[in-house]
Amino acid sequence: xxxxxxxxxxxxxxxxxxxxxxxxxxxxxxxxxxxxxxxxxxxxxxxxxxxxxxxxxxxxxxxxxxxxxxxxxxxxxxxxxxxxxxxxxxxxxxxxxxxxxxxxxxxxxxxxxxxxxxxxxxxxxxxxxxxxxxxxxxxxxxxxxxxxxxxxxxxxxxxxxxxxxxxxxxxxxxxxxxxxxxxxxxxxxxxxxxxxxxxxxxxxxxxxxxxxxxxxxxxxxxxxxxxxxxxxxxxxxxxxxxxxxxxxxxxxxxxxxxxxxxxxxxxxxxxxxxxxxxxxxxxxxxxxxxxxxxxxxxxxxxxxxxxxxxxxxxxxxxxxxxxxxxxxxxxxxxxxxxxxxxxxxxxxxxxxxxxxxxxxxxxxxxxxxxxxx
Amino acid sequence: xxxxxxxxxxxxxxxxxxxxxxxxxxxxxxxxxxxxxxxxxxxxxxxxxxxxxxxxxxxxxxxxxxxxxxxxxxxxxxxxxxxxxxxxxxxxxxxxxxxxxxxxxxxxxxxxxxxxxxxxxxxxxxxxxxxxxxxxxxxxxxxxxxxxxxxxxxxxxxxxxxxxxxxxxxxxxxxxxxxxxxxxxxxxxxxxxxxxxxxxxxxxxxxxxxxxxxxxxxxxxxxxxxxxxxxxxxxxxxxxxxxxxxxxxxxxxxxxxxxxxxxxxxxxxxxxxxxxxxxxxxxxxxxxxxxxxxxxxxxxxxxxxxxxxxxxxxxxxxxxxxxxxxxxxxxxxxxxxxxxxxxxxxxxxxxxxxxxxxxxxxxxxxxxxxxxx
DNA sequence: CTGTTAGCGCTTTCAA
DNA sequence: TTGAAAGCGCTAACAG
Numbered sequence: 001x002x003x004x005x006x007x008x009x010x011x012x013x014x015x016x017x018x019x020x021x022x023x024x025x026x027x028x029x030x031x032x033x034x035x036x037x038x039x040x041x042x043x044x045x046x047x048x049x050x051x052x053x054x055x056x057x058x059x060x061x062x063x064x065x066x067x068x069x070x071x072x073x074x075x076x077x078x079x080x081x082x083x084x085x086x087x088x089x090x091x092x093x094x095x096x097x098x099x100x101x102x103x104x105x106x107x108x109x110x111x112x113x114x115x116x117x118x119x120x121x122x123x124x125x126x127x128x129x130x131x132x133x134x135x136x137x138x139x140x141x142x143x144x145x146x147x148x149x150x151x152x153x154x155x156x157x158x159x160x161x162x163x164x165x166x167x168x169x170x171x172x173x174x175x176x177x178x179x180x181x182x183x184x185x186x187x188x189x190x191x192x193x194x195x196x197x198x199x200x201x202x203x204x205x206x207x208x209x210x211x212x213x214x215x216x217x218x219x220x221x222x223x224x225x226x227x228x229x230x231x232x233x234x235x236x237x238x239x240x241x242x243x244x245x246x247x248x249x250x251x252x253x254x255x256x257x258x259x260x261x262x263x264x265x266x267x268x269x270x271x272x273x274x275x276x277x278x279x280x281x282x283x284x285x286x287x288x289x290x291x292x293x294x295x296x297x298x299x300x301x302x303x304x305x306x307x308x309x310x311x312x313x314x315x316x317x318x319x320x321x322x323x324x325x326x327x328x329x330x331x332x333x334x335x336x337x338x339x340x341x342x343x344x345x346x347x348x349x350x351x352x353x354x355x356x357x358x359x360x361x362x363x364x365x366x367x368x369x370x371x372x373x
Numbered sequence: 374x375x376x377x378x379x380x381x382x383x384x385x386x387x388x389x390x391x392x393x394x395x396x397x398x399x400x401x402x403x404x405x406x407x408x409x410x411x412x413x414x415x416x417x418x419x420x421x422x423x424x425x426x427x428x429x430x431x432x433x434x435x436x437x438x439x440x441x442x443x444x445x446x447x448x449x450x451x452x453x454x455x456x457x458x459x460x461x462x463x464x465x466x467x468x469x470x471x472x473x474x475x476x477x478x479x480x481x482x483x484x485x486x487x488x489x490x491x492x493x494x495x496x497x498x499x500x501x502x503x504x505x506x507x508x509x510x511x512x513x514x515x516x517x518x519x520x521x522x523x524x525x526x527x528x529x530x531x532x533x534x535x536x537x538x539x540x541x542x543x544x545x546x547x548x549x550x551x552x553x554x555x556x557x558x559x560x561x562x563x564x565x566x567x568x569x570x571x572x573x574x575x576x577x578x579x580x581x582x583x584x585x586x587x588x589x590x591x592x593x594x595x596x597x598x599x600x601x602x603x604x605x606x607x608x609x610x611x612x613x614x615x616x617x618x619x620x621x622x623x624x625x626x627x628x629x630x631x632x633x634x635x636x637x638x639x640x641x642x643x644x645x646x647x648x649x650x651x652x653x654x655x656x657x658x659x660x661x662x663x664x665x666x667x668x669x670x671x672x673x674x675x676x677x678x679x680x681x682x683x684x685x686x687x688x689x690x691x692x693x694x695x696x697x698x699x700x701x702x703x704x705x706x707x708x709x710x711x712x713x714x715x716x717x718x719x720x721x722x723x724x725x726x727x728x729x730x731x732x733x734x735x736x737x738x739x740x741x742x743x744x745x746x
Numbered sequence: 747c748t749g750t751t752a753g754c755g756c757t758t759t760c761a762a
Numbered sequence: 763t764t765g766a767a768a769g770c771g772c773t774a775a776c777a778g
Contacts, residue, residue, distance in 0.1 A: 008755055019765045024757060033763060052491045056438070057755030060429040060770045076458045076665075078451060085449045088475065097489070100473050102461065116470070118425045121379075234665045266669040273671055292449075292607045296639040298646055298671045381771055392749045397773060406747055430771030433754045 007051045016045035027053065059121065068096045068319065069117035070126045071110060075102045077236075078291045079261075079308050080128070083151070086312030087126060094320050096123070105229060107131045124319045129154050130194070146323065148332075150315040153195050160322060160332040162315045166196050169304045169339035170203025173258050173286050176302075176341045178213055181350030182256040182284065186219045188243040188268060189260035190226040190236075197260055200288060204258060219254055221246050240267015248275055255283060255350060262287035262294045262303055269297070269346065280348035290342050299345035307337055380424045389418035400426065432494065441469045441692065442490035443499045444483060448475045450609075451664045452634075452681050453501070456524070459685030460499060467693050469496070478602060480504045497692045502527050503567070519696065521705075523688040526568050533695060533705040535688040539569050542677045542712035543576030546631050546659050549675075549714045551586050554723030555629040555657065559592045561616040561641060562633035563599040563609075570633055573661060577631060592627055594619050613640015621648055628656060628723060635660035635667050635676055642670070642719065653721035663715050672718035680710055 009027075013020040018038055025032045026042045034042075045051075059065045068091055072080045084100055091098040099122065103110035107130055114137075117125055128151035131137050138157060148160035177185050185208070192198045201220070208215040223242055229235040240259060244267065247257065259265035265287030269279050279285055279299060287294065290305035318333045382400075386393040391411055398405045399415045407415075418424075432438045441464055445453045457473055464471040472495065476483035480503055487510075490498055501524035504510050511530060521533035550558050558581070565571045574593070581588040596615055602608040613632060617640065620630060632638035638660030642652050652658055652672055660667065663678035691706045 006755095010755080020756080021758080021765060021767095022763090025764095028757085035763065038764085052488070054433075054494060054755050055492045056429050056433040056494060057770090058757075060427075060433050060754090060772090061756045061758085063770075065429070075461065076451075076454045078449075078454070081449045081451070081454050085475075088448065097472075097474075097493075099470075101470075102458075115425070119428045120470075121427060121429060234669075237665075237669055263669070266666075270669065270671060270673070292610075293639075293666050293669070296607075296610055296636070296643065296666070297669065298643060300643070379771095383771080393772080394749060394751095394774080395747090398748090401773085408747065411748085427771050430754090431773075433756090433771080434773045436754075 006054070007049045008054065009051075009057075012042065012045045012049060012051050015049060016041040018042060063121075065121045065123055066096055067120060067122045068098050068124050068126065068316070069113075069120070069122035070098050070100045071113045071117070072100065072102050072128050073105045073110075073130050075100060076234075077263075078293060079289050079306070082291065082308035083128070083312035083315075086309040086314075087316045088312075090313045090316035090320070094316075096316075096320065098126075098316070103130060105130055111137075124148070124323055126150060126315050126319055128152050146319070148315050148319045148322070150311055151196075153199070158332060160318045160334065162311055162318060162335045162337065164196075164306050164311065164337045165339055166199035167203035167206075169288055169306065170200040170205075171207035172203075172339050172341050173288070173304050174204045174207035174211070177256045177258070177284070177286065177347065178208070178211055180256075180284070180347055182254075183213050184216070184219060184252075184254040184256075186221055186247060186252050186254040186257040188221050188240075188247065188257050188264065190223045190239050190243075190264075192222060200260065218250075219252065221250075221252070234263065236261060236263040237267040240264040240269075241271045242267075244268040244271030244275070248272075248277075256286070256347065257283060258286045258288075260288060262289040262291050262301060265301055265303070265346075266293075266297055269299075269301075280346050284347040286347060288339075294342070295344065302344045302347040303342050304339045305342050306339060311337060379427065380422045381427065382424075385415065385418045385422060385424050388422060389414040391415060400424075436494075438494045438496055439469055440493060440495045441471050441497050441499065441689070442486075442493070442495035443471050443473045444486045444490070445473065445475050445501050446478050446503050448473060449607075450636075451666060452662050452679070455664065455681035456501070456685035456688075459682040459687075460689045461685075463686045463689035463693070467689075469689075469693065471499075471689070476503060478503055484510075497521070497696055499523060499688045499692055501525050519692070521688050521692045521695070523684055524569075526572070531705060533691045533707065535684055535691060535708045535710065537569075537679050537684065537710045538712055539572035540576035540579075542661055542679065543573040543578070544580035545576075545712050545714050546661070546677050547577045547580035547584070550629045550631070550657070550659065550720065551581070551584055553629075553657070553720055555627075556586050557589070557592060557625075557627040557629075559594055559620055559625050559627040559630040561594050561613075561620065561630050561637065563596045563612050563616075563637075565595060573633065591623075592625065594623075594625070607636070609634060609636040610640040613637040613642075614644045615640075617641040617644035617648070621645075621650075629659070629720065630656060631659045631661075633661060635662040635664050635674060638674055638676070638719075639666075639670055642672075642674075653719050657720040659720060661712075667715070668717065675717045675720040676715050677712045678715050679712060684710060 009020050009023050013023045022034060022038060023042050026034050026039045070087055074080055088098050101113045103113055110131055124146040127149050129137060129149060150162040153163055187201060187204055189197055192201055205215045221243060223239060227235040227238040257268060259268050265285050269285050272279050277283055287301050287303040290303045294301040294303050314335055382393050382396050386396045395407060395411060396415050399407050399412045443460055447453055461471050474486045476486055483504055497519040500522050502510060502522060523535040526536055560574060560577055562570055565574055578588045594616060596612060600608040600611040632641050638658050642658050645652050650656055660674050660676040663676045667674040667676050687708055
């Protein structure tokens, strides 16, 4: 960054008229005893020369980088932006530097990023993996130390994790909607290839089957393939458009639709609105995630929250906690975050005994609580 | 990451029965001549031991880190998420690793991040500064090398920059709206303390004054102070709510409102809708930025684009270009990105000769082109 | 073609 | 209380 050669510790030592050892001692703020006059001289020299210690020298010597690698499927998706915010805060507060990188939803790239992080000697790794099969991951994650997985479940990896109860989330959505009087509920999703998606659907379906309303296979609308993700990354919205078109085309009689996540729900709502349907008047829509924007769209989205910021923060906390324990043989920590339904405006309550084609009522009334929390 | 001591180059050398120099040569893929049998032995040993070179050793020796620091006001704001995506792509394609960090909109923190990046010996720095006064920045940005500023203008710094024509953006919005028949247009913003905000307003006001419609001071509605930013970072939306309330309370007769950015516009629209106004039926709303979500809200937001992804990409490109030029005395590169209005659904066209209280017409018609491009 | 060796900047023993 | 010196892992100049 300087145009000139970088100032090193020995430049400072020379100027202050002391040894490099002394410089190192005062600049590292240890309680090592140094005569006050020398200490002042060092401080002044360093200040005057605008000295900045070189991390590489230090890290090479100490074997510690102070870095934590964070690998995400995407950095443009607001869900992960919120994770990043939580992670960054927690890491910096603890004196670590997070290094974020995205796998861009490509399994091979994820592995590449892991390799890169190893080269950079990160002290730990936070991963939201898209390698459904944990095999390849295992190769790079040796021992159970210093890695915590979050967001996406990964079986058979003996490392810490911060997960989310996707199954319960699906169930919560089903209960909420049936509680509002809906008897036919469509489930709208791109291919159920990720464990998280499958879990949401499983919970949703089971909750319906265990209630008196039941679930009909024709109410599951799955896209044949995911929309290709462009550079800007908002393929999920486009998925929503396609899903709504499919829904409309097959004249699905559902009075409510659950989309696999908030952005997809935005696409569904927009397409429905453009086709002349009212939301939630004609059909109610729910999402999953509760990203910031869910509160900003119109109608504001009723959704099931996945605490993104908290997840990012906790993942960092678990990792750092493990780092600081000398004893690595301790059991890895596992945390499971709970979903919660966030009531807003995109779901209407149906009057009992009707078939759902009536007018909407704002669902902001809180009278109908869901059975879980 | 391993539970055991890390494998070093000399471990590999020992196992392969060669010197460390040979290992270095084959593993770095130079065209340095090495006998084929030895090369194979090295490769095999490295593979078997799962050897990963240590960047610190390499960087210390070579003086190059391959890292590029990127400092942003926020990582949760989707505008910057898009910048990040562009930057990450460009950096990785060129073999650099971007290191993202946020100043959290705090000038002091920005400086701290710059210091940190220096310690980490980044080869260059990309900054969207919030230090309006470039004085403190200059202290850390010595020489004109290896820094490029983007997004926010900063005067008097002799480094590369990728800017955006905020003034033109403001003018474009004004022209677009007057072209649609609007004669009273409110300008809604938190305090005009940042150069970018001031520039937008300046362009907006001047365009109005130079046209036949003029600008009235009472149509500028500025919040006394910005909403405090919470951890989740969506204070701009709240600003929009407050702005709309102020607009309503003062019975502003404007038929259109321009908000300082898209998220603020979302807040404005939502509050207007909740007060019973129709958008764009009763009042049209425009934003600035064209973040991904602008297309997802209802009505979809008509806005003036600031090419975020492109900006991030270009900033990285300019920086890397400079890095690779041996001659640092060359003039720093400056790029100015142009705004463009993105027509969607939040602006209606007024029939000439009426006072704007009539019904909306979808503005998706493209008949009325704005005078710039 | 291959190996030996000198450092890169820093921390930290060890000796004074 | 201070300084000398070893050495972290790696690259590259130099010698063979």
